[in-house]
Structure formats: C-alpha cells, structure tokens
Amino acid sequence: xxxxxxxxxxxxxxxxxxxxxxxxxxxxxxxxxxxxxxxxxxxxxxxxxxxxxxxxxxxxxxxxxxxxxxxxxxxxxxxxxxxxxxxxxxxxxxxxxxxxxxxxxxxxxxxxxxxxxxxxxxxxxxxxxxxxxxxxxxxxxxxxxxxxxxxxxxxxxxxxxxxxxxxxxxxxxxxxxxxxxxxxxxxxxxxxxxxxxxxxxxxxxxxxxxxxxxxxxxxxxxxxxxxxxxxxxxxxxxxxxxxxxxxxxxxxxxxxxxxxxxxxxxxxxxxxxxxxxxxxxxxxxxxxxxxxxxxxxxxxxxxxxxxxxxxxxxxxxxxxxxxxxxxxxxxxxxxxxxxxxxxxxxxxxxxxxxxxxxxxxxxxxxxxxxxxxxxxxxxxxxxxxxxx
Amino acid sequence: xxxxxxxxxxxxxxxxxxxxxxxxxxxxxxxxxxxxxxxxxxxxxxxxxxxxxxxxxxxxxxxxxxxxxxxxxxxxxxxxxxxxxxxxxxxxxxxxxxxxxxxxxxxxxxxxxxxxxxxxxxxxxxxxxxxxxxxxxxxxxxxxxxxxxxxxxxxxxxxxxxxxxxxxxxxxxxxxxxxxxxxxxxxxxxxxxxxxxxxxxxxxxxxxxxxxxxxxxxxxxxxxxxxxxxxxxxxxxxxxxx
Numbered sequence: 001x002x003x004x005x006x007x008x009x010x011x012x013x014x015x016x017x018x019x020x021x022x023x024x025x026x027x028x029x030x031x032x033x034x035x036x037x038x039x040x041x042x043x044x045x046x047x048x049x050x051x052x053x054x055x056x057x058x059x060x061x062x063x064x065x066x067x068x069x070x071x072x073x074x075x076x077x078x079x080x081x082x083x084x085x086x087x088x089x090x091x092x093x094x095x096x097x098x099x100x101x102x103x104x105x106x107x108x109x110x111x112x113x114x115x116x117x118x119x120x121x122x123x124x125x126x127x128x129x130x131x132x133x134x135x136x137x138x139x140x141x142x143x144x145x146x147x148x149x150x151x152x153x154x155x156x157x158x159x160x161x162x163x164x165x166x167x168x169x170x171x172x173x174x175x176x177x178x179x180x181x182x183x184x185x186x187x188x189x190x191x192x193x194x195x196x197x198x199x200x201x202x203x204x205x206x207x208x209x210x211x212x213x214x215x216x217x218x219x220x221x222x223x224x225x226x227x228x229x230x231x232x233x234x235x236x237x238x239x240x241x242x243x244x245x246x247x248x249x250x251x252x253x254x255x256x257x258x259x260x261x262x263x264x265x266x267x268x269x270x271x272x273x274x275x276x277x278x279x280x281x282x283x284x285x286x287x288x289x290x291x292x293x294x295x296x297x298x299x300x301x302x303x304x305x306x307x308x309x310x311x312x313x314x315x316x317x318x319x320x321x322x323x324x325x326x327x328x329x330x331x332x333x334x335x336x337x338x339x340x341x342x343x344x345x346x347x348x349x350x351x352x353x354x355x356x357x358x359x360x361x362x363x364x365x366x367x368x369x370x371x372x373x374x375x376x377x378x379x380x381x382x383x384x385x386x387x388x
Numbered sequence: 389x390x391x392x393x394x395x396x397x398x399x400x401x402x403x404x405x406x407x408x409x410x411x412x413x414x415x416x417x418x419x420x421x422x423x424x425x426x427x428x429x430x431x432x433x434x435x436x437x438x439x440x441x442x443x444x445x446x447x448x449x450x451x452x453x454x455x456x457x458x459x460x461x462x463x464x465x466x467x468x469x470x471x472x473x474x475x476x477x478x479x480x481x482x483x484x485x486x487x488x489x490x491x492x493x494x495x496x497x498x499x500x501x502x503x504x505x506x507x508x509x510x511x512x513x514x515x516x517x518x519x520x521x522x523x524x525x526x527x528x529x530x531x532x533x534x535x536x537x538x539x540x541x542x543x544x545x546x547x548x549x550x551x552x553x554x555x556x557x558x559x560x561x562x563x564x565x566x567x568x569x570x571x572x573x574x575x576x577x578x579x580x581x582x583x584x585x586x587x588x589x590x591x592x593x594x595x596x597x598x599x600x601x602x603x604x605x606x607x608x609x610x611x612x613x614x615x616x617x618x619x620x621x622x623x624x625x626x627x628x629x630x
C-alpha cells in the first residue's frame with residue numbers, strides 16, 4: 001500500500017504509543033459492541049437530550065477538518081512558500097478528522113446497519129444528506145491530494161498539473177463542510193440556541209482557530225520527537241491565523257449574548273441562563289461554560305501581545321488553552337445546551353455514561369493513530385530525501 | 389308494475405355501479421385530516437387516561453418506567469408547557485397548571501419531514517405525517533426538528549416492555565423513531581382514531597378539513613381555537629378549544 005512500509009518501522013517509543021492507542025480502541029470497540037447489542041439506551045441520552053457527546057465531537061471535528069484550508073489556501077492560492085513544509089501535515093490532519101467525524105455520526109445511529117439508506121434514498125431537502133455528501137467529498141479530495149503530492153515529493157518531481165484544480169476545489173469545499181454542519185442546527189424551528197444566522201460564521205471562526213492551534217501543537221511535538229523541523233516562521237504565521245480567528249470567534253459569541261440578553265425573548269434567553277447558572281437546580285453544564293469562557297478570555301491577550309505569541313513555550317500553552325476552550329464550546333456546550341430546556345420547557349440533565357465515554361475516547365484514539373501513521377510516512381519520505 | 393328478468397338485472401347492475409362510483413368518488417375527494425381537542429371537556433376528569441391507554445394499547449407502545457426512555461404517542465402536558473407563548477402569571481384558573489392532551493400535530497409544513505435524510509418520514513396527500521420504521525436509520529434528526537416533542541426514540545428494545553401485545557399492529561425494534569400516525573389503518577377502514585373513539589366526554593373531534601360541511605369545519609367556524617406554536621410556521625392540524 002501507499003508508502004505504508006514507512007509506518008511499520010519505528011522506535012520502541014513509537015510502538016509503545018501505537019500499542020496504547022490500540023488498547024484504547026480495543027476497549028472502545030467492546031463498548032460499542034455493548035451499545036450495538038443493547039441500543040443507545042446505554043448512553044446518557046434521553047427523550048429530551050437526544051444528541052450528546054457523539055454529535056458534539058462530530059461537530060467540533062468537522063471544524064478541525066475544515067481548518068486545513070488555512071494552510072492550503074495561502075500555499076496554493078497565494079504561493080505562500082512558508083507553508084510548503086506543513087501543508088501536507090494540514091491535509092493529513094483533515095483526513096484523520098473527517099474519518100473521526102464519520103465514525104462519530106455512525107456510532108450515534110440507532111440502526112447503524114441501515115446507514116446507507118442515506119445514499120439509497122437521497123433526500124435533497126435534508127441537511128444531513130448534504131453533510132454526508134460534503135464530508136465524503138472532502139475526504140476523497142484530501143485523500144487524493146495528499147497521495148498525489150506526497151508521491152511526487154518522494155520521487156523528487158513536481159506534482160502533475162491536474163492536481164492543481166483539485167486542490168483549488170478543496171478550498172471552497174472545506175468552507176462548505178462546516179457551513180452545512182452549522183445548517184444542521186441553525187435551520188430548526190423551536191431550537192432557539194441554534195436558530196441564529198451567525199452559527200455558520202461562528203463555526204468557521206472557531207474552526208479556523210482550534211484547527212491551526214492543534215496544528216501548531218503537532219508541529220512542536222514533531223520537532224521534539226523527530227529530526228524534522230517545521231521551522232519557526234510557519235508556526236508564527238499559524239499563530240497569527242489563530243489570533244485573528246479567535247478574536248472573530250469571541251466577537252461572534254459576544255453578539256449572540258447581546259441579541260439574547262437585549263431582546264430578552266424568553267426562548268433565546270433560557271438556554272443562556274441554563275448555561276451560565278443552571279435552571280431548576282440543574283447545573284451540569286455551568287462549570288464547563290465558565291471554564292470555556294475564562295480560557296477564551298485568558299487566551300486573547302496571550303495571542304494578541306506579540307511578545308507572548310512569539311515565545312514558543314508560551315505559544316504552546318496558549319494553543320492548548322484555545323483548543324480546550326473551543327473543544328468545550330463546540331464539543332459539549334453548544335450541542336447539549338441546545339436541548340435544554342426542551343421545546344416544552346423541560347430541563348433534563350445529561351451526563352455521558354462510561355460506555356459512551358469509552359466509545360468517544362476510542363474514536364479520538366483512532367484519530368491519533370491515523371495522524372501518527374500519516375505523519376510518520378510523510379516525515380520518513382522527507383528524511384530519506386534529505387539523506388539522498 | 390311488472391318487471392322483466394332482463395330489466396331487473398340491468399337495474400341492479402346499474403345500482404351496483406352507482407354505489408361503487410359513489411364510494412370511489414368519496415375516496416378520491418380531497419381529504420385533510422385534522423382534530424379539534426376540546427380542552428375544557430377534557431378537563432372534566434383530569435385523571436382520565438382512556439384515550440392514552442387506547443392508543444398505546446392499540447399501537448404496542450412500550451412502558452419503560454424510566455422517563456428518559458419514555459415513548460409517547462399521545463400524552464398530557466401542563467398547559468404552560470403545551471402553549472409556552474400563552475404563559476402568564478394571570479392564566480385563568482381553568483387552565484393554570486392543568487393537563488392538556490398533546491400528540492403529533494400532523495403539521496401541514498412539518499419540519500421533521502424536511503430534515504429526514506432517508507424519507508423515512510413523509511407527509512401524505514391527506515395530511516398524515518407517516519413513519520417507515522423499516523427505513524429509519526435512527527439519526528434522531530426529526531426528534532431535534534420537532535418543536536412539539538412529539539417524536540419518541542426507542543433507546544432500548546421495546547418488545548419486552550409492551551404491557552399487552554396487540555397482534556394486529558406491528559411492534560418496533562430498538563433504534564428507530566416512532567410517533568402518532570393518526571391511526572391510518574383505522575382511517576382506511578372508515579373508523580375514527582382510537583383516541584377519539586375512547587374518549588367518554590367526546591372531547592376529541594376528528595374529521596376532514598377539505599370538506600366545507602364536515603363536523604370539524606363547523607366546529608372551527610363556531611368556536612375560537614388555538615394551535616401550538618403557530619409562530620413557527622409549521623401549520624399544526626390539531627386545534628384546541630380553550
């Protein structure tokens with residue numbers, strides 16, 4: 001298979017890491033078999049909170065996948081050479097994230113064996129159908145792009161000319177995957193937390209912040225663990241992207257607060273009340289909400305002040321903070337919070353169960369495994385080139 | 389009057405044809421099924437659950453005992469929850485915190501149908517919002533889309549939890565969504581929905597909106613009625629007399 005031989009040679013540490021990931025995946029598989037056998041009742045989901053951790057992870061990771069465009073666009077559209085070394089890392093991150101997205105949707109299905117009905121009975125008026133199309137297409141596009149460009153790099157030749165339009169197509173496509181994902185929510189009557197035209201822009205802003213923040217962290221880890229150095233400049237440019245995107249994201253969130261609290265329309269307000277201090281004594285999401293907001297507020301000066309941003313140690317911490325803040329925001333609060341209170345005003349607490357957490361962790365472990373293997377291949381190709 | 393055998397056969401044949409034609413015409417006449425709930429009549433006996441029992445028995449609706457996994461086709465909801473926009477400190481005593489019967493609204497513009505990725509739920513010409521339990525993939529997008537909480541998901545295998553099995557109606561499997569079907573099988577036989585038949589106070593009136601002189605149309609003309617969350621544009625077809 002595609003340069004796969006590079007992935008099966010590695011140090012003891014490399015194998016231990018893979019072994020650990022396989023162990024988590026194994027546990028998750030067992031948990032999934034249990035869920036498959038018993039039904040989604042083994043999760044913390046309920047009549048009122050009918051989507052939870054799985055769909056929230058899916059939503060967050062669509063953003064990570066889309067964020068590859070933040071390196072692809074400057075490099076291919078503006079010939080921004082600084083990103084030459086890390087573009088392939090962005091594309092592999094996208095491939096891993098999209099795969100995780102698909103798995104998170106899959107494990108959320110009540111009848112997973114029927115999931116291909118979406119393709120058998122294509123329904124153009126359903127946003128979920130379009131999400132299948134856009135995610136599938138994005139996976140295919142990035143798979144082809146990564147394969148073709150890396151093969152060319154290995155043979156030390158320029159990639160074939162036909163790949164350029166494919167790469168250009170992947171740019172609007174990346175925007176589309178997260179827009180369609182926002183449309184899943186923002187077009188539903190009676191779910192006031194999501195019924196906002198700014199949801200898609202907000203999704204994109206938080207994605208273009210969290211994704212590049214993760215990419216910076218991955219670059220720093222690679223530099224530590226391998227002989228490959230992505231270089232200081234691309235990391236600094238990524239940090240600038242994180243800064244702008246995070247500012248825009250916080251601005252968008254502030255607009256949501258303004259609209260809800262100034263209009264004082266109860267249906268809009270209640271969700272914010274639930275998130276900020278709880279309703280009817282139910283406060284499960286309150287600590288998460290505050291941690292996410294405080295982390296965002298802490299991250300902003302660390303990003304904006306040039307001295308802090310240029311210090312790579314501080315930057316690493318800042319990226320961790322940004323990632324954590326936005327993961328809580330999209331990977332927990334925004335989805336679960338949309339269900340409480342229910343359209344009938346019921347306040348139902350949601351806490352994921354052990355099998356649910358195990359399944360979630362195992363999909364994250366698979367993502368980490370994919371990134372590890374892909375990066376190993378890409379970096380081995382580079383190393384053998386520089387040695388030759 | 390004398391009648392030949394030939395004339396007799398001719399006449400009876402014609403009569404048969406006329407009868408069949410009348411039936412055909414009636415079937416082809418436009419239909420728009422709807423229900424009027426007389427919430428005042430329904431309040432006469434607040435402990436009454438006859439319609440709910442009749443429906444849930446007829447349709448093999450399971451009882452899980454656990455509210456998180458509850459499945460309900462028709463149930464009683466507090467007035468303020470059924471009609472959140474009518475919430476007021478000064479709600480008339482008649483309705484304050486009182487139970488109101490709720491079920492699928494069989495919306496004329498149903499958001500659940502709009503979002504379903506497999507056409508497992510769809511709206512019929514006569515307005516019934518239907519469910520195909522064999523096509524549903526259990527994504528619960530319709531549950532998120534319904535602003536009335538009228539859709540239930542089978543979080544676990546429902547079969548062991550059916551109190552008394554009705555062999556004339558299918559059971560469901562785990563992992564699919566279900567809801568009120570307005571008793572489409574009974575309608576096909578010319579019978580009213582099970583809940584309507586079971587109500588001792590005749591608080592539920594079922595009929596055809598497309599027919600100008602139907603009982604429901606007469607009642608809607610005579611009495612002031614409200615609908616649940618009309619501001620969402622879903623056009624519910626359950627009307628409430630309050």
